[in-house]
Amino acid sequence: MAEKDVYIAALEKKLAELSGIEVNQIRKNQLGNAASEAKSIQDMADYVAGITVQKAATAVQPTVLNPQIQSVFDHIKAELGEAGLRSLPALKYDYKGLEPHISGMIMEIHHTKHHQGYINNLLAAEKKLAEAQAAGDIAACNALLPAIKFNGGGHLNHTIFWTNMAPATASPQPSGTLLQAIDKDFGSFDAFKSQFSASSVAVKGSGWGWLGYDSAADKLAVATCQNQDPLQLTHGLVPLLGLDVWEHAYYLQYKNLRADYVKAFFNVIDWDNVAQRYTSARTAAGH
Numbered sequence: 001m002a003e004k005d006v007y008i009a010a011l012e013k014k015l016a017e018l019s020g021i022e023v024n025q026i027r028k029n030q031l032g033n034a035a036s037e038a039k040s041i042q043d044m045a046d047y048v049a050g051i052t053v054q055k056a057a058t059a060v061q062p063t064v065l066n067p068q069i070q071s072v073f074d075h076i077k078a079e080l081g082e083a084g085l086r087s088l089p090a091l092k093y094d095y096k097g098l099e100p101h102i103s104g105m106i107m108e109i110h111h112t113k114h115h116q117g118y119i120n121n122l123l124a125a126e127k128k129l130a131e132a133q134a135a136g137d138i139a140a141c142n143a144l145l146p147a148i149k150f151n152g153g154g155h156l157n158h159t160i161f162w163t164n165m166a167p168a169t170a171s172p173q174p175s176g177t178l179l180q181a182i183d184k185d186f187g188s189f190d191a192f193k194s195q196f197s198a199s200s201v202a203v204k205g206s207g208w209g210w211l212g213y214d215s216a217a218d219k220l221a222v223a224t225c226q227n228q229d230p231l232q233l234t235h236g237l238v239p240l241l242g243l244d245v246w247e248h249a250y251y252l253q254y255k256n257l258r259a260d261y262v263k264a265f266f267n268v269i270d271w272d273n274v275a276q277r278y279t280s281a282r283t284a285a286g287h
């Protein structure tokens with residue numbers, strides 16, 4: 001059995017254990033959809049493994065290292081510090097802590113399998129990058145960008161996402177300067193909520209919905225990204241609030257009803273975390 005199949009089989013087995021649903025039934029119901037992210041992760045591992053580092057003399061070499069490679073690492077370090085670059089961050093709540101809005105089963109699989117998968121791949125890509133740099137093979141370095149962006153983005157995005165959530169509280173709305181900014185830039189909290197929700201629901205395929213901060217204009221903005229593309233690299237916005245709308249993030253609970261999941265997400269947003277991010281981003285931008 002290919003390594004990929006072993007991985008998916010293990011994921012299905014885990015799903016079966018956690019859900020009490022037989023593997024065959026999971027397949028039949030296409031709940032194995034949760035494996036789609038696992039498949040993407042495995043495809044990316046294969047991609048990294050497939051890149052061959054050559055001696056500089058034997059390849060026609062570009063001379064410039066793509067700066068996005070360093071950017072991805074810089075953004076992760078800014079969020080998690082040097083040590084956090086390579087390790088799975090702990091959650092500040094139990095896996096069941098976001099229930100009934102996001103099930104404990106989704107949270108556990110998402111955190112321990114998927115997020116860890118991105119980190120494993122990022123480590124493999126980082127190792128290969130070091131090899132390629134040592135050999136002076138810039139072409140191989142640059143060929144690693146998609147893997148670094150996907151897996152580094154996956155690590156970064158999920159890290160922000162976990163901190164953006166908290167068990168449902170009595171204050172499901174922002175307050176203070178963040179609320180003032182939302183009112184100023186969107187008209188009202190409800191208008192923001194509509195725009196963020198509609199954009200997130202409309203992401204084609206797999207991706208993320210975001211509330212970001214435009215440092216130059218000192219404004220808030222809603223944006224979406226495909227796959228695991230990091231918000232800052234894609235749109236130049238500092239990420240404040242992210243929502244994973246890959247199917248694995250909701251399918252086991254909401255099936256194909258992404259809009260219901262997006263609605264439920266608003267019950268578990270940690271607005272204090274979003275406000276802290278907003279304040280930090282403004283300070284960093286000198287506003």
Ligand code: MN3
Nearest residue numbers: 114244246249
């Ligand atoms: Mn995810």
